[in-house]
Amino acid sequence: MPPGQVAVKCVAAAAVTALVVLYRHDYQFLFLAAVAAVGLNGLALRDLLAPVRLSADGEGMTVVSGYAGHRHVPWREVTSIRVDERRRVLARTRILEIETTDDLHLLSAFDLGADVHDVADELYRIRARTSPEPPR
Template sequence: MRSWRVPPPQIAVKCAATVALAALAALSMDDPQLVFLAGIAALGAGGLALRDLLAPVRLTAGADGLTVVNGYAGKRHIPWPDVTAIRVDERQRLLMRTRLLEIETTDDLHLLSTFDLGEDVRDVEAELLRLNTSG
């Protein structure tokens, strides 16, 4: 059984950003626009940090199939025969390059990034292809 998770330092940065943005909002009560913007940013960062705390393991693979995070923090088990494709989607726009691991099933598509897995998605793809015993 192999699992991939959000790196703990990344979770710590999101928590620290949430606290810093909430403090900025609290200390800026004389500027309603700044309070609003910092408050919205704190809620967004807090939502991302909470998801990482509730479901840090984003992908697990074993002989019987995969388990992926589904929705905000739920889990879904996918037997290997239901996996139709595992591939890396790589795109470059302007100066940014993105790589996503795509796990396609008969009825869904799961996208995971390096930030979700804590490893290069190409390495995870290779490991999943090796673990997939259904073909």
């Protein structure tokens, strides 16, 4: 996760939290600002607690699990690594999908701090160096 994006998220969370304090007399605004503050603070806290969403080595990969936990997945449990790309009217989304024997992990370029195609290629290379079977 790029540190600049985490910093922006923390500043936005602090700003919205300050709005809650400043406008506590307007109950409708207070409700909306409080909901936004809770959400932004939750996301900022997650980014601070679990800044690394994916790492890989010769033994397997470690992926973020739940709110801020991590789970090590050995290469033998990884069934596929692929990039899902979808185009809408003016938007294009790319998601790295890592399928294991019991789970599906979805990571965006924002989560990874890099292009999902580059990350997928690197995962293929690491897996090929350490595993006798080729990635699917």
